[in-house]
Amino acid sequence: MITRILVIRTLDVLKGLVNTGKIKTLAKNASAIFIQVFTSKANPQWVKNIETILHENLPGAIIVGASTSGEIANGQLFTNSTVISITFFKETTVKAFILDAATGGEVDLGKTLRADIENTCAKIAGVLLLTTTTTMDVSDFLTGFADAQVAYPVFGGGAGEYSSPVSEMKALIFCNSRHTFKGVVAVAFLGDGIKIETHNYLGWHPLGKEMVITEVNGYWVKKIDGQPAFKIYRRYLDIQNDKSFQHNAIVFPLMVKRDGRQYARPAMAVNEENAILFLADLKKGETVLFGYGDPNTIIEQAAAVQSLLAAFEPESIFLYSCAARRAFLHNDVELETKPFENIAPTSGFYTHGEINSSPNSINHLNYTMVAVGMKERNYGGKAAQIQNGHRKPLFQEDADLFAYQHSRFISRLLHFIRAVTDELEIANKETRRLAETDLLTQAYNxxxxxxxxxxxxxxxxxxxxxxxxxxxxxxxxxxxxxxxxxxxxxxxxxxxxxxxxxxxxxxxxxxxxxxxxxxxxxxxxxxxxxxxxxxxxxxxxxxxxxxxxxxxxxxxxxxxxxxxxxxxxxxxxxxxxxxxxxxxxxxxxxxx
Missing domain, CATH: 3.30.70.270 (Reverse transcriptase/Diguanylate cyclase domain)
Incomplete structure (x- = not known):
């Protein structure tokens, strides 16, 4: 497989890039052409124009895509652009699906899509899912899709948008001349030759006191510790209930632990009852804490995944990374994404929610990076360019004194806060123990x-x-x-x-x-x-x-x-x- 990555802002540029002899030669020898379009414009007409040009030059290509909160090409961040990733397979085939979602019918939608894929496809090596996270219950959809154990990797992300508040967001997904603002796109990769390896990592840590979700209604959390949910954001973070709530709260998720794993849930909006809308589910009775990202942890975890992918020797890498990572890392965001390009051509987008399967489930994630490596057998990638994943530390001694100051400051501040919090928690546990224990016998009082x-x-x-x-x-x-x-x-x-x-x-x-x-x-x-x-x-x-x-x-x-x-x-x-x-x-x- 060979992947070509294009970055465009006008249709004329696209026409010039795809109408070349090299592209036509690759297309002629391909078993399938798979195109992902990651665009800053949630505009159906813009997408239709792109599809028309691509189909004229690459007839038979499978074209899917999503609107984004930032685009990734060659491991670099692009904004207000359209990234087009064209993959020419040598022996793999591809089949795509698009389904609209109905409110309350997401579980059945998941079951239907899974059945459609498995009834019409053989030798499934993996499935890509693109969703409209803000207009449907993706957790319920994945519950339906994973009704029985899935034997192949499932991965992808939720379409995003740059600036609209969640109540006005119209994130777009599309597939072969159809589009929807509420639904799912699925792509099945078929054949014995294709190999797919997926990894995900978080880099956010729980911080502060434990709190309990005490009342929910769908994705709306009404009360935490018996009080209106918004009060904890105002009390601990001084975030106001105004038009900027989502932007101010985006790097402060609530962290919840399930089956031994930490999940982060972003706050998206506040209603007149001071309830908070989260992008994914939180359940009544669950214990949550505020979370905050650590640049050092993020880069260390990225390096670990890059090492694993280098050993896999992929021919293409696709990244589905949460928009909150872009907001948090700011100008240092490419410290995480650019090294992937040293392994294989790397493209992707900044998402609103990520999807990645584990051995026993398909997980609806937030704040994560999902990295996907693909290769066809007997065709080598560029893995030799990374030696066992070794990388210099983020804050090396010989680095520019003024480089990465944002990340340096955040890492040190977070370390300080965690150390103080740990000390306070130990002291509080001892205080609680003394308050409830008989001093002589150590039985309860x-x-x-x-x-x-x-x-x-x-x-x-x-x-x-x-x-x-x-x-x-x-x-x-x-x-x-x-x-x-x-x-x-x-x-x-x-x-x-x-x-x-x-x-x-x-x-x-x-x-x-x-x-x-x-x-x-x-x-x-x-x-x-x-x-x-x-x-x-x-x-x-x-x-x-x-x-x-x-x-x-x-x-x-x-x-x-x-x-x-x-x-x-x-x-x-x-x-x-x-x-x-x-x-x-x-x-x-x-x-x-």
Whole structure:
């Protein structure tokens, strides 16, 4: 395969570039001609004019494309231009599809497109997807498309636009003389000879305090930590609810962790209720943090991917990179993209959302770079020009003192903020631990116990499950203190906690309820199960010879939660059972 990359701003320039002997010779010997058009103009007439010229000179070519938030040609950023990537395959064939999307029908659209591709194509080596991210639910579409496991790589991006707010954005995708502002373009690459390798990386880090999504409606996040979502942007970032909201918020995504992987979600708009529209899904109950890019991390991750692609030896590279990366890296953006050109001809565009498959899913990404290498067998690329992916560090000592000042400043500032944040988080965790832990025994204290009991009550009310509690009191503990002194009494209480912990499960909650009283809450446990555990604890205490205190005993009251009752009623019933155990001679278990 051979790729030629053109950059145009007028149709006359395009006519001159494609009407050449070299282009015609490449076309004559090609098994298929695949053309991607990345244009700053979301204008159907402009696209139609380009398609007409291309079809006149390259009849039979498959032409697809998208409007952009920036174009990439030969690894360099171009703006307000149209980049045309023409790939001449030697043995591969290509088939393209375009489908319109209906609101609410995205899952079915994904299933339909997948079926169309697999029912009409054989030997699928990979599928490119171009979407209109701002006018359809791409996450739902990908859920439908990946209804069954996909055996080939899937990659691509969402069409963009330069300056319109998301509410007015009309990002365009097109395929073989058809276009849509709401839909999907798919390209299937077919044959035994073509090999496709994809990689993606983020370079954004979570930063600051954890917050919880508490109310959503589709892609609109209505509340975070129980407050209108916009308030966190105003409080922590001083971003106002005005026409510049999207531009001010674009480099501050919310980060969410799913299946061990960090995802970034960009804020796009605010409504009159102070809810925020995100470009991809966030789910109720998910924990999120603000995120911020690190230029050093981005360049390091780019170098790692470039090394992998160099080893793959592609003949062409296609980049689908989030527009936020362009906004964040600013004048240094080519530090990330230009080295790809040293491996193979590199083209692509700045997207609104990226797509890349993993072994078990197809991911709707944001803020990422998706790098795709393609080659046909027995035809070498330019990989020899990169030796094992080795590159000089971003801020090398012999570099121009004034070069990359934006990235230098951001990297150092971010490192400082992360270091301070980590120190504060460690201090806050220790403060929380001290606030909820009994200093002597290291069991939970009464305040934390009440919190956990109410949480367990709510869970049982919601799901109809059960839980029980045990209240334990040391028999004649005053005599232990009077006879053996308080130091021995303290050691005795510490040992009691150790004994209890050996008899209960990890999900059970142990707290110091009073001076010599302990409360054990047991989720998913009925009265009979709690009685068994209580008896084990009683017997273990009775059989232990405590250092400095000899043989001692305890009494235990046991009860189970009854739906609809207050926690106070539950505790009163356990207390009554404990009182009965004491009155009955101590060293026994009573249930009520």
């Amino acid at each position: 009464r305040v934390k116990a009440c919190e956990l009991l109410n949480s367990e009550k709510n869970r049982c009310e919601r799901y109809g499950s059960e839980f029980s509690i045990i209240i334990l009191d040391i028999d004649f503990f005053k005599e232990v203190n009077d006879t053996y002194r308080h130091i021995a009494g303290d050691a005795f209480l510490v040992n009691i906690v150790k004994i209890i912990k050996k008899q209960v499960r990890a999900p059970d909650m142990l707290s110091r309820w009073g001076g010599e009283e302990f409360l054990i809450a047991m989720p998913e446990t009925g009265l009979d199960g709690a009685l068994v555990v209580a008896e084990k604890i009683r017997a273990a205490v009775e059989q232990t010879v405590f250092p400095g205190a000899g043989h001692q005993t305890c009494s235990l009251g046991v009860t189970s939660f009854k739906k609809g009752e207050r926690i106070e009623e539950l505790i009163e019933r356990a207390d009554a059972a404990l009182y009965e155990a004491k009155q009955s001679g101590r060293n026994r278990v009573i249930a009520k």
